[in-house]
Amino acid sequence: MDFSLSEERKMLQETVARFFENNYKDINKRSKYLEMNDGFSRDFWKESANLGIISGLVSPNFGGLGGSGEDISIIFELIGKSLCIEPFLSSGLLSSTVLSSIENPKTELINQIVDGELLISFAHMEMNNRYEDHFVETKAFLENDNWKLNGSKSFVINGDSADKVIISARIDGEINDKNGIGLFLVDNNQIKNRSYNTIDGYRAAELNFENIEAELLCKNDLALECIIKTNSAGALALSAEAIGIMQVCFELTLDYLKTRKQFGKSIGAFQSIQHRMVDMMLEIEQVRSAVMLASSTFETNSSTRDKNVSAAKNLVGRVGKLIAEESIQLHGGIAMTWEYSVAHYAKRLIMIDHLMGDADYHRDRFKLLSLN
């Protein structure tokens, strides 16, 4: 048994931590990045690429330097600590996972993503498919041997700035059939998009398209597998991101308890508050443990992978709510302000439960994989 990180991973951790700290020191910088054209800083993204951080999310088999569950967790925990909004999830992880999991991997495109030259967003969610991996309404059809797509995709993170988009579409069957789904690669300039900011400070877009040209990446069993794997990768990354956020929430709250005085003493001197902090600390250790398990078994067979990822994401959903709400409550009024950072951490922590499957979704998936 070995719970420590290898030397290479420690180095990765240090490099990424230092870089994020220097670029995301205060919450105002993040707000400025969000106000930029693309909803993030292109310079920061390019520099991340130069430092090899994006490549840390990609396996050496496809030109990356990492890509294991542990690499993903290390990088995303630090993303959480800084509340970084660059397209690490959409382009760096989700799209590169799809492109590397198909029969003929698109290594060249992956390399361009890793170099920070190309952005690809993963567009699976629709207005009404909630978190389901096989509920797909968007249609794909062949016209003179060319694939065409019709429909719309929702909540596509970085869907406005992406050069290309990976779209799930139904080739055959009913709306919720497991079979008959395809994954397609599309040039984003064909698509009308409506972009907006999410409540937790990301940029997303609604994509509407009619008879646009598409390249088939994979279909049927392989496509479904690909969607499930990509969702699991995303759920793991978000779980690790949540740890970083929870840690910051806890530290900010603890600091505040020491400085804020009421009734003539620091509010941290009250036992009722101390006990709530212990509950938070304990649950954060629980989440950390679950994420360690999920990341260390990420490369095993898919049912172990998905079971452990679901355990982690379910716990993140439950504990995330506790930490976000308690951080705000224990701060009091100051946490209700836009200006103070804890509010932004709390918002992201809550909204993580709305991405890649919430606590209920993952509890049910865990149930299927574990009870039967």
Added chain:
Amino acid sequence: MNFEYSEKEEKFRSEVREWLKETLPEYLSEKVKKYQRLTKEDYELFMNNLSQKGWLAWHWPEEYGGTGWNAIEKHIFEEEIVKASAPRIVPFGVNMLGPVLIEFGSEEQKNYYLPRILNNEDWWAQGYSEPGAGSDLASLKTTAVDKGDYYLVNGQKTWTTLGHHADKIFCLVKTDLNVKPQLGISFLLIDMDSPGVEVKPIITLDGEHEVNEVWFTNVKVPKKNLVGKENEGWTYAKYLLTFERTGIAGVPNSKSALNHLKMVSRKSMKNGKPLIEDPMFSSEVAELEIDLLAMEIFNLRTVSAAAEGKAPGMESSLLKIKGTLVRQKTTELLRKALGPQALPYLPEQFDEGWNEMPIGPEYAGPIAKQYFNMRKISIYGGSNEIQKNIVAKASFGL
């Protein structure tokens, strides 16, 4: 990171497992599985076997006749004992007093008591809690007055687990009433057959006799039975309480309880279907399993740090809190799973050799009783609220 056990550790596990298979009588594991009452002889049989094997003092260093196992090996040993449905190792002599004597006892005490513990000759009890001293242990009232070559002890201890079987008891007593409570406490070893010692049973809410009151009326205790120095007992008491307890989270017990819960909820029916197929109920089971899965890794992280020589600090407290909550939740869901089958209470069902028809399925008998019994675990060993105070004080700097 790698959560697999090494080949050496797996070999150790199968050695323990094989040994238990060979030496643990089937009637005994059956009694444990059915939650039947264990006699003094049942406990002693298992502990004598361990003693002969050289595994009884599994927490002790090798030079004192212990196993010298590291934290991971201890963890494996504990897991296998639970899996085999063996009786628990009565901890008071071997796990609690032993380490205190090794650290603070005189040569004479070590030479006399340690071999007797190793050979399972004495049954020790713990004399800490008093009617007015629970979580606030230092406020204890039992006094030991210096009478030259002996102490005269007067007072009352309570919650003395299995004290009705005990030959000896280690006690915290007041030797100085004029100082801050923590500074006037001494650590005394007392023979239970001394004149003036009286044991009275306490019947707990589940109808069982496990704990006792122990009364001391003018009991003469020889001076040589003082451990360490007079008035420094609080240090030894704390050492005993924080002594490495790898098993504090009770992961193996909760895992076996969870399996039991799954079995029961497959057999219990709701609307003609197994209860486990009810989405609400199975959701509760699933989230409990997730909590336990996370806690198992949390526990292993702590165990593996301990194996590398890092003393577990607040982790022990956090694991105690979570461990007891998870364990209690399994008993709660088991109780819920039974529905009205939880109602019948046949105390005689838990006696050895009972062979009448149970009311409802046989597994239903002990479940409600066990639920009530398990309320104790978040109270004893430093209540969960005390654990939170400890963590807050040690790590928040408030």
